[in-house]
Amino acid sequence: GQSLEQPSEVTAxxxxxxxxxxTYQTSGFxxxxxxxxxxxxxxxxxxxxxxxxxxxxGRFSSFLSRSDSYGYLLLQELQMKDSASYFCAGGFKTxxxxxxxxxxxx
Amino acid sequence: xxxxSQDPRHKITKRGQNVTFRCDPISEHNRLYWYRQTLGQGxxxxxxxxxxxxxxxxxxxxxxxxxxxxxxxxxxxEIQRTEQGDSAMYLCASSSETGTxxxxxxxxxxQLSVL
Numbered sequence: 389g390q391s392l393e394q395p396s397e398v399t400a401x402x403x404x405x406x407x408x409x410x411t412y413q414t415s416g417f418x419x420x421x422x423x424x425x426x427x428x429x430x431x432x433x434x435x436x437x438x439x440x441x442x443x444x445x446g447r448f449s450s451f452l453s454r455s456d457s458y459g460y461l462l463l464q465e466l467q468m469k470d471s472a473s474y475f476c477a478g479g480f481k482t483x484x485x486x487x488x489x490x491x492x493x494x
Numbered sequence: 495x496x497x498x499s500q501d502p503r504h505k506i507t508k509r510g511q512n513v514t515f516r517c518d519p520i521s522e523h524n525r526l527y528w529y530r531q532t533l534g535q536g537x538x539x540x541x542x543x544x545x546x547x548x549x550x551x552x553x554x555x556x557x558x559x560x561x562x563x564x565x566x567x568x569x570x571x572e573i574q575r576t577e578q579g580d581s582a583m584y585l586c587a588s589s590s591e592t593g594t595x596x597x598x599x600x601x602x603x604x605q606l607s608v609l
Contacts, residue, residue, distance in 0.1 A: 418596065430585065430600035431537065475536050482527065482596060484536035 390414040392476050392485035399491040400466055408461045408488045414479030420452050420459040421477045425487070431475060434461070466492050496520070498601035500586050506607045507576055514572045515604045519588030526569050527598065528561055529585040537585055543569060576608045 392412040400406040412420065419438040423431040437443050437452035437459060449462040463470055473487040499518045507513050519526050524545050529537035540559065541551045545566040558576075563569040573580055583605050587598040 421596070421598075423598075430602050431587075431598075432600070433597045436597065477536075477598075482598060483539055484529075487534075487536045 390479045390483045392478060392483060394474075394476055394485045394488045396486070397489045397491070399493065401493050402466055402468060404466050405462065405464050406466060406490065408463075408474050408476075408490070410459045410461075410476035410485060412457050412459070412476070412478055412485075414483065417454065418479060418482075420450070421482070422448075422450050422461045423475045423477060423484075424472050425475065426472045434474075463490070468492050468494065498586055498588050498599050500584075500601035500604050502604055503602065504605045504607075506609065508609050509576060509578060511576055512572065512574045513576055513606065514570055515584055515586075515606075517569045517571070517586030517588075517601060519568070519586070520590075520599055521567075523588035523590045523599070524566070525589045525596075526563055527587040527589075528569070528571050529587065531583045531585055531603070532581075540571070540584075573606075576606075578608045581606055581608045 394410045421436045422434040424434050425431040435443050435445050435450040437450050440452055440454055442451045447464045452459040471492045473489050475484045475487045477484045501516045527542040528540040531537045539552050541561050543563040546563050558574045561571045583603045585600055585603045587600045589596050589598050
């Protein structure tokens with residue numbers, strides 16, 4: 389089967405750094421993606437890792453270790469607008485994790 | 495890039511009725527996905543198309559659900575004899591096949607409420 393596990397909730401303060409972890413079991417690995425979804429909105433693509441290592445896109449970075457079936461999303465210089473749900477996704481047909489709800493406090 | 499559009503945005507129906515949703519993907523995208531999402535959960539894969547061919551359908555999907563993409567452009571998702579458990583947000587996404595880097599573009603979804 390295919391599954392992606394991530395923490396249900398994370399809280400951090402404005403300006404801080406937060407890491408959201410994702411472990412996966414997928415048959416046929418096609419890379420690990422990250423999506424952001426604000427309440428009432430559609431998921432939007434943040435980043436993608438096909439190979440091991442770190443990918444950086446502005447304040448967001450994503451890391452992948454295929455040998456450990458593990459990845460994470462790193463958010464730096466947190467802003468209030470980063471409060472949202474974050475999903476890791478991967479595998480054939482792009483299966484999504486249950487999501488991590490990030491609360492950013494002032 | 496006009497984005498993925500879905501219609502209607504909201505649908506309220508009575509149990510037992512049939513409903514149909516439409517998705518218009520980004521024009522040059524050949525892959526189209528349907529997902530279902532309930533509150534507090536991630537999008538759940540339903541089915542996907544490459545051009546007009548339906549290549550995969552979730553085993554969790556009952557026979558009451560059917561999807562089409564007749565000309566490889568827009569797609570419809572029909573739910574027959576709706577049940578209260580069908581209440582959810584139905585999301586459509588499209589992507590262009592670019593090797594293994596599959597970036598999905600989502601529509602705003604159709605919120606279905608079955609009374």
